[in-house]
Amino acid sequence: MYSAGVNAAERLIESTRDLLWERGYVGTSPKAIQQRAGSGQGSMYHHFSGKQELALTAIRRTAEEMRARAEEQFSGPGTPIERITAYLRRERDVLKGCPIGRLTQDPDVMADPLLRAPVDETLGWLRGRLAGIVAETGTKLDPQAVAATIVATLQGGYVLARAAGSPAPFDQAVSGLLSLLTD
Amino acid sequence: MYSAGVNAAERLIESTRDLLWERGYVGTSPKAIQQRAGSGQGSMYHHFSGKQELALTAIRRTAEEMRARAEEQFSGPGTPIERITAYLRRERDVLKGCPIGRLTQDPDVMADPLLRAPVDETLGWLRGRLAGIVAETGTKLDPQAVAATIVATLQGGYVLARAAGSPAPFDQAVSGLLSLLTD
Incomplete structure (x- = not known):
């Protein structure tokens, strides 16, 4: 019973992840999640909740x-520029876009501080982590900028590709x- | 009668533009358009259609x-870099994002070749126009890239801001x- 319950919850979470990426939050109904997960409303x-x-x-x-996944490249081998290059060039499902970045175009996610928080934190973390690596290059430019x-560029690159x-x-x-x- | 018809069509178009920006295509129902335009289904x-x-x-x-609007800066006065700067720095409703770029996150727009076409054309035009201005700077870098x-950067900047x-x-x-x- 316990395991069946865990599996049902797990299937619901994974179905929601798929649907958020495919249809967005606005485009995903509780019913669609249940159907994808093969579970009932109960x-x-x-x-x-x-x-x-x-x-x-x-x-x-x-x-x-x-x-x-980003941390794999950020703390990988090589110079700062090589690590940034590895991160930018790593294999991506470009036409599907970024599962986090895409949520910023979802009006109901942006209107809900609870749902927006992990999106903000993740992109903020990414910028902070990259700023540290840019600073390591010894550039005279502003690492934060x-x-x-x-x-x-990554987030907008997805937009152009789509x-x-x-x-x-x-x-x-x-x-x-x-x-x-590198100019 | 003619004028009332034009006004009704006009209100429907403008209401659709507002709703596409606010709610996206997936999030906009025919009924919501009619309500915003103050017109009936008929x-x-x-x-x-x-x-x-x-x-x-x-x-x-x-x-x-x-x-x-972009052409105002592109064909405005100044050096190529000054015109690119004017374009990037001009006043924008940053938190609302780009009304064209945002449509790339809309699954039903991307799945419909007819609706995707003007999105693709507009961003393609923008890239082509900017490549010409970048080439004018005499840079040794690839102007298209x-x-x-x-x-x-613009499209992703909206994502980060939101x-x-x-x-x-x-x-x-x-x-x-x-x-x-300018480095």
Whole structure:
């Protein structure tokens, strides 16, 4: 019984993560989550107070994974510029976009301080971590500003790729940034 | 009669533009458009075949305005870098984001080639226009790539600002980009 309950909760969280990425929060109904998870309304409201709590759990888990994956490159081998390059060039599902960044376009996530918090924290952490690595390069430019440009280029690169229906503009934006950073 | 019809169609288009920006395409129902426009279902379907045609008209109009506004800075006075700076620094409703770029996060817009086309064309035009201005600077870097970085920084700057609930990270990303461009 315990294990079945854990599995049901787990399926609900993972289904919410998928749907948030595919349809956004506005586009995801409690019913769609239940259908994707193959569980009933009773099970969902037994484990979670509702769509908001499920989404918060899903967003936090996605944010944790995103940090862990970024940290692999940030604390990997190489010079600061090599680590930034490894982070920018690592394999990504470009056309799906960033599962955290995309939430900023979701009006109901932005209007809910509880749901916006993990989005803000994650992108803030990313900027802070990159600012530290940029500072290591010994540049005379403002590391905070350059770090914001790096994160913005990634997030905006996804926007350009989705508009074009091709990862090419994302790759171009990253190439342009790296050429400016190493110029 | 004619004028009343034009006004009704006009109100429907403007209401759709507002709602697309506020709620996105997925989050905007035909009923919400009718309510915002103060018109009935009959009037909407007299003037437009449905939500898709209305959204297409609304997106095209927003795209035209965006191009015209960008062109003011692109063909304005000053050196290429001064014109790029004027474009990046001009007043924007940063927390509302880009009315065209935001549509790339809307699953139903991206799934519809007709609705995606003006989004793709507008961002493609912007990149092409900026590549020409970057080339004018005589840089040895690839103008297409640097132009993609500029547009991505803007689009991603909106993402960072919305996440933070403040325009500050947008301004930082633009400052970082300008420092890299003029370094």
